[in-house]
Amino acid sequence: MEFKNVTIQDIAETANVSKSTVSRVINNSTPVAEKKRKAVLAAMDKLNFQPNIFARGLAGGQSMTIGIVTQNIGSPFYDSVAQGIISALRDSVYAPVFVDGEWKSEVEEEVIGTLLGRHVDGLIVVGGSLSEEKLVQLSKQKPIIVVARQLEELSDQCVFIDNFEAAYQATRFLIDAGHENIAHLTGIRRHQDATRRFKGYCQALTDANIELNPDLVIEGNFSGQSGVMGVESLLMRGHSFTAIFTANDEMAYGARLALYRKGIRVPEDISIIGFDDQPNSAFITPPLTTVRQPALEMGQAAAKALVGMLAEGEYEISPLKADLVIRESVSRRR
Amino acid sequence: MEFKNVTIQDIAETANVSKSTVSRVINNSTPVAEKKRKAVLAAMDKLNFQPNIFARGLAGGQSMTIGIVTQNIGSPFYDSVAQGIISALRDSVYAPVFVDGEWKSEVEEEVIGTLLGRHVDGLIVVGGSLSEEKLVQLSKQKPIIVVARQLEELSDQCVFIDNFEAAYQATRFLIDAGHENIAHLTGIRRHQDATRRFKGYCQALTDANIELNPDLVIEGNFSGQSGVMGVESLLMRGHSFTAIFTANDEMAYGARLALYRKGIRVPEDISIIGFDDQPNSAFITPPLTTVRQPALEMGQAAAKALVGMLAEGEYEISPLKADLVIRESVSRRR
DNA sequence: TTATACCCTGAAAACGGTTTCAAAAAAACG
DNA sequence: CGTTTTTTTGAAACCGTTTTCAGGGTATAA
Numbered sequence: 013m014e015f016k017n018v019t020i021q022d023i024a025e026t027a028n029v030s031k032s033t034v035s036r037v038i039n040n041s042t043p044v045a046e047k048k049r050k051a052v053l054a055a056m057d058k059l060n061f062q063p064n065i066f067a068r069g070l071a072g073g074q075s076m077t078i079g080i081v082t083q084n085i086g087s088p089f090y091d092s093v094a095q096g097i098i099s100a101l102r103d104s105v106y107a108p109v110f111v112d113g114e115w116k117s118e119v120e121e122e123v124i125g126t127l128l129g130r131h132v133d134g135l136i137v138v139g140g141s142l143s144e145e146k147l148v149q150l151s152k153q154k155p156i157i158v159v160a161r162q163l164e165e166l167s168d169q170c171v172f173i174d175n176f177e178a179a180y181q182a183t184r185f186l187i188d189a190g191h192e193n194i195a196h197l198t199g200i201r202r203h204q205d206a207t208r209r210f211k212g213y214c215q216a217l218t219d220a221n222i223e224l225n226p227d228l229v230i231e232g233n234f235s236g237q238s239g240v241m242g243v244e245s246l247l248m249r250g251h252s253f254t255a256i257f258t259a260n261d262e263m264a265y266g267a268r269l270a271l272y273r274k275g276i277r278v279p280e281d282i283s284i285i286g287f288d289d290q291p292n293s294a295f296i297t298p299p300l301t302t303v304r305q306p307a308l309e310m311g312q313a314a315a316k317a318l319v320g321m322l323a324e325g326e327y328e329i330s331p332l333k334a335d336l337v338i339r340e341s342v343s344r345r346r
Numbered sequence: 347m348e349f350k351n352v353t354i355q356d357i358a359e360t361a362n363v364s365k366s367t368v369s370r371v372i373n374n375s376t377p378v379a380e381k382k383r384k385a386v387l388a389a390m391d392k393l394n395f396q397p398n399i400f401a402r403g404l405a406g407g408q409s410m411t412i413g414i415v416t417q418n419i420g421s422p423f424y425d426s427v428a429q430g431i432i433s434a435l436r437d438s439v440y441a442p443v444f445v446d447g448e449w450k451s452e453v454e455e456e457v458i459g460t461l462l463g464r465h466v467d468g469l470i471v472v473g474g475s476l477s478e479e480k481l482v483q484l485s486k487q488k489p490i491i492v493v494a495r496q497l498e499e500l501s502d503q504c505v506f507i508d509n510f511e512a513a514y515q516a517t518r519f520l521i522d523a524g525h526e527n528i529a530h531l532t533g534i535r536r537h538q539d540a541t542r543r544f545k546g547y548c549q550a551l552t553d554a555n556i557e558l559n560p561d562l563v564i565e566g567n568f569s570g571q572s573g574v575m576g577v578e579s580l581l582m583r584g585h586s587f588t589a590i591f592t593a594n595d596e597m598a599y600g601a602r603l604a605l606y607r608k609g610i611r612v613p614e615d616i617s618i619i620g621f622d623d624q625p626n627s628a629f630i631t632p633p634l635t636t637v638r639q640p641a642l643e644m645g646q647a648a649a650k651a652l653v654g655m656l657a658e659g660e661y662e663i664s665p666l667k668a669d670l671v672i673r674e675s676v677s678r679r680r
Numbered sequence: 681t682t683a684t685a686c687c688c689t690g691a692a693a694a695c696g697g698t699t700t701c702a703a704a705a706a707a708a709c710g
Numbered sequence: 711c712g713t714t715t716t717t718t719t720g721a722a723a724c725c726g727t728t729t730t731c732a733g734g735g736t737a738t739a740a
Binding site for chain 2: 725726727728729
Binding site: 017034036041067068069 | 695696697698699
């Protein structure tokens with residue numbers, strides 16, 4: 013599966029040129045006479061040359077490695093992003109090193125440190141809670157792409173969808189279906205996504221001349237458990253409502269379960285709409301109406317952008333958007 | 347966040363010794379006089395020395411990197427394993443490089459090649475379909491741990507749970523609850539796990555003097571969709587059954603959905619038991635009774651074993667076992 | 681006291697590339 | 711055809727470690 017090491021020197025000898033020339037054709041750094049170039053290429057092919065990554069790195073070249081900072085791997089959304097990154101990187105020359113920031117800025121800073129210590133050529137930061145300031149500073153040191161976060165100063169290096177807009181659409185969908193008393197189970201407050209989704213919800217209500225009822229808004233933490241607790245306290249408070257918009261799908265599952273326990277039917281009695289469209293959402297009962305975030309595509313877009321940055325200095329991030337996927341958890345009211 | 351590079355030479359000068367001595371204290375390779383040792387340590391601390399990983403690698407040392415071959419990232423089970431690996435590696439000196447084998451042996455071979463090209467110090471292969479033979483051969487080249495697969499010749503380097511036994515227990519649970527006509531939705535045939543689970547199911551039936559009815563066994567592919575299709579064909583075939591054992595949780599979700607669509611109640615009319623206990627399973631309706639695979643722990647065990655192998659040449663894999671988690675999707679019969 | 685080990689230590693040689701520098705070759709010019 | 715300019719090329723230095731090798735000390739033995 014692997015051979016003894018063929019070095020640049022071996023190539024040089026086989027092709028009857030100097031090491032320097034070989035290096036030049038490999039990197040296309042300096043023009044080389046066509047004849048020699050061919051000879052080198054042939055030799056490389058014949059001996060099955062693979063450059064030693066350490067030597068390259070040492071000599072001030074690239075590490076051919078990119079660092080990925082994820083949070084809380086194990087959450088479906090972030091997993092899909094990771095998968096997108098890995099797949100897009102497979103046919104590049106870069107390999108991904110993963111570290112976990114655990115949604116804690118200190119941890120995040122530390123793991124970024126180890127990445128930097130490994131001389132990664134670039135960074136992809138997925139979510140996280142590191143301050144914008146630090147991220148900006150970091151971006152001056154290394155090429156960086158930020159996924160699932162929207163930074164003022166670095167907006168052209170961010171891959172994200174418009175959470176405000178998406179939440180607005182979701183809420184709007186409920187309103188259009190005749191719902192007026194719409195509860196919202198939020199995500200963790202300090203997550204940017206959560207607050208944006210909350211704002212979208214508020215705005216949709218306002219635009220429809222529905223007054224926001226604070227009692228119908230419950231703070232959760234993106235977990236299934238917080239979904240069941242959210243519904244339980246909603247029910248306890250006694251305000252009537254006919255629909256729930258949750259900040260992610262897992263909370264929607266929890267909400268659905270809590271309702272099930274009380275014998276409340278979905279969607280006949282209460283409608284639910286989630287956010288993310290994780291794979292399971294099509295298979296729960298009833299299949300969940302939700303907002304699809306193109307997680308895989310976001311990962312791919314990020315990876316491609318970074319590779320572009322690294323290779324050419326040019327890159328482009330194709331705009332991605334969330335869209336509503338309508339299944340069976342929302343009923344028309346009246 | 348990062349400084350100019352402090353080299354071993356700087357340390358040497360500060361501590362008034364030679365580079366060689368510094369290297370020796372770093373690696374503990376040769377005894378060094380206590381006084382000098384202290385001086386070096388102090389200097390390293392003062393200058394905040396971080397060894398250059400490329401130089402180390404080049405000089406024939408370690409790359410301090412371990413390669414992880416996963417399959418089909420995005421499946422909850424494999425994601426959790428990956429998470430376990432990452433977390434266990436965080437407080438080691440190694441960083442993980444991930445590649446995806448896509449459950450195709452050619453792809454797997456290729457990506458292992460790139461890992462080898464990067465001189466990883468060790469390998470963790472999670473699942474996959476590479477032949478046992480190749481894996482064994484690989485294990486002679488590099489330290490390797492295999493997760494979620496059971497290899498004859500390498501059994502002491504494998505982290506896995508007893509799928510046969512676990513499936514036996516699950517089926518047994520159904521039998522004990524009074525079920526006799528028990529259907530099984532299998533996973534992909536060529537996956538070792540799938541066939542072991544199938545065999546466990548068969549054995550439990552046999553031991554209970556229940557004849558295996560081939561019409562109640564349907565081949566699926568681990569996806570939710572195959573779960574719904576499985577139940578649909580089961581229903582079409584017309585043989586009555588009162589319980590279903592699916593090869594994983596996602597198929598259980600699918601099965602449950604198909605039943606829901608037909609107006610068949612779970613668990614009153616038909617019971618379901620899954621396999622994996624992915625996080626969502628506690629929140630579907632009804633909460634799913636299933637076999638819990640300690641995925642996270644498996645990842646951690648693998649990482650720790652590999653680190654042990656690398657560091658000391660010694661390692662130990664603590665035995666992990668699956669266990670039944672009883673929730674609400676199985677009813678007592680009669 | 682001198683010879684014999686043994687333990688520490690520094691100098692120097694790898695490791696396999698990239699890059700600088702100056703020389704050689706080729707091309708352009710007068 | 712000689713001179714100048716430009717393009718190609720090889721030699722050598724360098725990147726930051728580890729490791730080999732041999733020399734210097736010190737302690738032990740004779």
